[in-house]
Structures are given as structure tokens and as C-alpha cells.
Amino acid sequence: MESDLAVRRLAALAQSNRLEVFRLLVKAGPDGIPAGEISRTLSIAPNTLSAQLNLLSSAGLVKNRREGRSLIYSAEFESMADLLVYLMEDCCQGHQDVCQPIIAAVSRGDCCEPTT
Amino acid sequence: MESDLAVRRLAALAQSNRLEVFRLLVKAGPDGIPAGEISRTLSIAPNTLSAQLNLLSSAGLVKNRREGRSLIYSAEFESMADLLVYLMEDCCQGHQDVCQPIIAAVSRGDCCEPTT
């Protein structure tokens, strides 16, 4: 990943509205959520939200598809993975004791079950 | 982790100089690097760098210790872990097929060996 793109992705997430939007979409999973519902859920004005979604979208962190009148937004999980890897690249010169807790934390993440 | 702190950490990383500084410190591991050496390595003016380090520091992403005249900066790996977890919290409603690649990617990360 290029440094420039990483900065754009981090900047996209570095704002309270956008961060909440992104986390909401992460929780929603691949099905996504229509823009209007995001707007109501997070109490963000539709035009403001639209600008935020545009930014997240052009950073490659979310995508959308149309269903009737609604635009359904969902998270781009692959981009997120790229970003996380970029941040931890060549981490800590192989000190397992330093990095291992990070990996463990992400694996937990109140997300999926770890693959046993 | 509070939303506010997460935003501050992301904002701290969302700038090319600071991102490069942080990645350099991640690669350096627990030993860290003196401010002057960071300045020379990345060609950032000392006063500019100082402001950036301050921001990273107050976001809890780096810490420093004094050794003689030098201030040695190093990454705060635990904070980073917290941030990553916050971003992926309750990820994708348990769709393992979506989240698993992310975990795998971070585990790889050109970092430490995965614990087998």
C-alpha cells in the first residue's frame, strides 16, 4: 500500500461522524445499510452524511449499491486489512513478546471466533 | 476505548510526516530512536518534528525517555492494539469468511511469526 493512500484512509476515519459511520458499517457486515437509515441512526443531516460517505468511499473504505431509491453502503473489509497491515509492517524487529498481544487482540476483537 | 480517543489517535496518524514517524518507530521496536535521528532519517525539521511527536505522544501512540541529551522515542504497542480492536469491534456480525482474512493479514503483517 502507498503511504498516500494510507494517510487518506486514516484521515477518513479521523473524524467522529465518519468513524461512527464506519464502525456502524463494520458491525452491519456485508449486507450494509441504506444512507437514510445511517442518517437517522446517528442523527447526522443527510447532506452532511453524504459528504462524509463520499470521503469514506473515495478512500476505498466503503462502497455502495443502489436498491430502488436507496443507496446501500457497506464496509470494504479488504481495504481495512491492507491498512492494518501497513501500520504494523515489519513490527518491532521480531520481538514476539511485543507484537503477539496485538495480534491476539485483533483476533479476539469481539468479532469472529478465532479459528481453532 | 472512547470514541474521542480513537479519533485523536487516527488523526495523529493521518498525516504523512507523523505516519512515517510512527511506522519508523514500529519497525524500531521497544528500543526506540532519538528525536534527532528521526529528524535526519525522514528529513523533517527538528521543530516541526517536535510538534508532530508531541501530537503522537499526547494521543498515546508514542512515549519517550531521556538518555543524556537525547530524547528517545518509541511506539506504544498496547495503544495501537486498542485502536485496532476498536475499529474492528463486533465486526461483520460473525461472518467468519469476511473477518478471517483480516485477522490472517494482521497476523502475517511481515511482523512476528504466528504462534503455531
Next chain:
DNA sequence: TCCATACTTCACCGATAGTTGAATTAACTG
């Protein structure tokens, strides 16, 4: 065709961030 719904785009304003140059604090050396 006309209207309502769902979002987006545009123009504008106040607030905040990043850089620079000058001055300042801290620590070692002779």
C-alpha cells in the same frame, strides 16, 4: 405526467491544522 421520497451537489463561512523562524530550556564538555 405530477408528486413524493432518497440522496447528492454547490457555495459559503467559521474553525482548525501544519509549517516556519526566532527564542528558550536542558544536558554534557572543557
Next chain:
DNA sequence: CAGTTAATTCAACTATCGGTGAAGTATGGA
């Protein structure tokens, strides 16, 4: 203590960001 190196703090300037109101585009129903 004077001089030097290491790094930080301060003030000022420009550029960019985030939110708002108003207007515009697209889809579906009567």
C-alpha cells in the same frame, strides 16, 4: 562558568476541513 548540542516552545501565516442551507438528480407510485 562559557560554549555547544539536543530538542522544545511560541507567534504568525496560509491552507484545508466540517457543517449548513438551498438547489439539483434519480427512482418509484398515483
